[in-house]
Amino acid sequence: MSRMIVFGIAVFSLLIVLALSFHLNFHLNNERGGGVVGDEWKIGVMVTIPPQAEFVRSVGGENVVVDIMIPPGENPHVYEPEPGRLINLSRARMYVMMGSGIEFERVWMDEIISLNSEMLIVNCSKGIELINEGGGAADPHIWLSPRNARIIVRNICEGLVEIDPANRSYYESNMNSYINALDELDRRISEKLSQMECRKILVYHPAWAYFARDYGLEQISIEKEGKDPTPEGIAHIIEQAKSEGIDTVFVSPQFSRETADVIADAIGGNVVVIDPLAENYLENMGKIAEMIAAS
Numbered sequence: 001m002s003r004m005i006v007f008g009i010a011v012f013s014l015l016i017v018l019a020l021s022f023h024l025n026f027h028l029n030n031e032r033g034g035g036v037v038g039d040e041w042k043i044g045v046m047v048t049i050p051p052q053a054e055f056v057r058s059v060g061g062e063n064v065v066v067d068i069m070i071p072p073g074e075n076p077h078v079y080e081p082e083p084g085r086l087i088n089l090s091r092a093r094m095y096v097m098m099g100s101g102i103e104f105e106r107v108w109m110d111e112i113i114s115l116n117s118e119m120l121i122v123n124c125s126k127g128i129e130l131i132n133e134g135g136g137a138a139d140p141h142i143w144l145s146p147r148n149a150r151i152i153v154r155n156i157c158e159g160l161v162e163i164d165p166a167n168r169s170y171y172e173s174n175m176n177s178y179i180n181a182l183d184e185l186d187r188r189i190s191e192k193l194s195q196m197e198c199r200k201i202l203v204y205h206p207a208w209a210y211f212a213r214d215y216g217l218e219q220i221s222i223e224k225e226g227k228d229p230t231p232e233g234i235a236h237i238i239e240q241a242k243s244e245g246i247d248t249v250f251v252s253p254q255f256s257r258e259t260a261d262v263i264a265d266a267i268g269g270n271v272v273v274i275d276p277l278a279e280n281y282l283e284n285m286g287k288i289a290e291m292i293a294a295s
């Protein structure tokens with residue numbers, strides 16, 4: 001073989017190796033950044049609280065990578081983000097805000113938008129009838145009604161279609177399947193709770209007003225305007241619970257249960273934990289309905 005041919009083969013092989021490694025790098029980088037994978041675009045989506053992650057994944061399917069701003073176990077009424085979470089914003093193309101007045105969003109939304117002004121901002125509360133908490137403020141816990149969740153996933157679907165109109169039918173069919181699952185959940189909860197005799201539920205943190213409205217229940221909360229009750233307040237709740245025949249105090253895992261334990265002791269009842277922020281929304285809401293029905 002002539003030297004020219006050997007040299008030619010060597011150069012050609014080197015070019016192939018370079019091309020392959022470039023290709024590989026390109027894929028690795030983009031998978032990390034939520035960019036192009038194969039021929040598809042993965043859309044980076046940032047959400048405020050864990051249940052929204054299930055909503056976005058259910059509609060976006062294979063095409064989305066979801067990050068949660070307030071990690072599981074944190075309390076969105078007081079949470080402040082670490083710098084690392086804000087860096088994740090740079091790869092998001094869409095921010096899904098609850099829009100119902102969660103303290104975290106009221107304090108941080110302007111900062112979040114200024115860090116990545118290219119993001120499409122989706123407001124989950126668009127089209128949802130808010131409950132007033134008194135003092136002109138809305139109750140922010142809109143997602144705890146499966147009927148509201150239907151509207152929330154429609155808002156999310158609209159946002160994804162705006163970013164990626166080519167996949168409209170994929171997002172819409174995913175949305176319809178999830179809405180069917182929400183309707184089924186709604187029917188199951190209605191059926192379970194319709195048999196409850198006492199229509200009042202005693203909760204520490206008042207997260208359940210939308211849920212109570214949908215299923216004909218009344219929420220009595222121990223916490224008043226974000227604060228632990230006074231001793232007189234506690235005495236009043238104990239008296240009320242006794243006269244209504246209430247023997248369960250529901251608490252959220254994000255809050256201290258000290259006061260709830262005191263009240264449960266006084267009424268000879270139990271403390272039961274229900275999580276308003278679990279990421280596995282459908283499963284969690286089904287479980288919560290069972291626990292309320294059994295109370």
Ligand SMILES: [Zn+2]
Pocket residue numbers: 077141205206207
């Ligand atoms: Zn809350």
